[in-house]
Amino acid sequence: MKDLFPHTGKAWIVGVTGNPGAGKSTLTDRLVELWRKEGRRVGVVAVDPTSPFSGGAILGDRIRMQRHFEDPDVFIRSLATRGALGGLSRSAVDVVRVLDAWGADVVIVETVGVGQAELEITRSAHSTLVVVAPGLGDDIQAAKAGIMEIADVFAVNKADREGADATVRDLELMIALGRKILEPPPSTKADCHSMAAAPVRRDVAGHEADGSWTTPICRCVATHNDGVDGVGKWLEEHRRWASQSSAGMKRHGQRVRDQFETEMRDALVEAALRALRPQIDAAVADVSARKADPYSACEALVEAFRRS
């Protein structure tokens, strides 16, 4: 990986995340199709939760991408979540770098959900697409809050279903709150579905007058390949913003920092587990027998590592 690093840095890394059932895989598949038509080389890293029982990635929805398997300019890699802290995000980042060095123009990192590992993986992306679908229950309100932080573009997939308008309205409100504008959101929507017909108002999505970025909301129906070009256009727009505006470059710098800190944490934990195995075993035994409290035991182990 050290030798590979000098060959990286050219690919555009696009994170795709969202709740289960939102249709991330189908939309990813359509984006691969879109970018392949433009002649770009595409890598896909799909992060699948795994059962320790089955021991491998759940490949069910990967099968939908099978039609790209014979394309030499598409490389798809599924990663299993191993349950080990840090391990997943670390290997995903490594695979992204391998695909970058391979010469991918775009690398899509698709993750399920809004957990810590997913957050970390998406932080390594240049542009992150959050896919939501209408009518997935009210808890989604809460889950959305967690992804607000990372969404550069929202796709409301399955937009032909009942409840799509309500989902768009919810997202608009959250975005407005994020911008600290507490009056109702503007009625003009950033609707990618009709982007060709009506120019999108710059004051409700995308580049702002003050140089910041407001997350646009794109409606699409990935299974019918409807509205996917709009999603692609807004992602491009975000890429331009991130690489050219000073606010975008600042945000990119923050993400580089976040990702590096994550890598450092992983390295640190790995080294400590290697160095302290017998001491950790003894501490666990003491804490289990309630002969020590875990707070003091942790402090002692950290000190032991610094002196190791």
Next chain:
Amino acid sequence: MKDLFPHTGKAWIVGVTGNPGAGKSTLTDRLVELWRKEGRRVGVVAVDPTSPFSGGAILGDRIRMQRHFEDPDVFIRSLATRGALGGLSRSAVDVVRVLDAWGADVVIVETVGVGQAELEITRSAHSTLVVVAPGLGDDIQAAKAGIMEIADVFAVNKADREGADATVRDLELMIALGRKILEPPPSTKADCHSMAAAPVRRDVAGHEADGSWTTPICRCVATHNDGVDGVGKWLEEHRRWASQSSAGMKRHGQRVRDQFETEMRDALVEAALRALRPQIDAAVADVSARKADPYSACEALVEAFRRS
């Protein structure tokens, strides 16, 4: 927390998790009701995803629990997810210990989703209930794999909805796979909904002849308070298994170890960030400018910490 630790260890810690929209909060609310009727003191730690924009916990679904707010023997605490690695699970574990020391007989830890932080939090529970609802899309198949590891009892909530039978069948199959039995699962279901009517067969759920535990599947409709007593009974059954059987005690021991390692990792990262702040800043600048690769930079930082 060190002074508090000797007063902990008496509460039964019950994790409640599952996908967005499964109805975790409603079911938690019903379990609180059930256990209060039995005169137990109940603590609830609800972990809510947070937006860095809103800065606080999303309290929407907490409002449903309002009727318990005036009960002096119920203590409810919402925690926001701060996006910081380790921070969430650590504070949740601390709050659980505070409620334990306060004298709670049961502490329910409710989390959204199947992310890393949720996994860690539920690992600190004695018994974990995973709530699923029918018809939340096909990605759920994948998400379920991640929660198989932590489920001691499954609740199929909203069991009056279409698709409930399919959801139960899916879970049965996954459980059968987990037991390495590759033939179709037995037709007799562990159906808590009809538990009073028909005795549950011990060979399909709960205590096994070999001393292991097979996750039972309970149907319920939490909004109608239907089948919730069955969920409660199976949780009790699991508690008995975990505290009395040798396999249960072994598993509990493993969870204590996992939780301690998580606490140690958090303490380690915190100490390193404190000790290395200027060196980390320099390394980030080097990596951003591509003057260093992140792998070598991490190794150097770990060494610097050990010599600090």
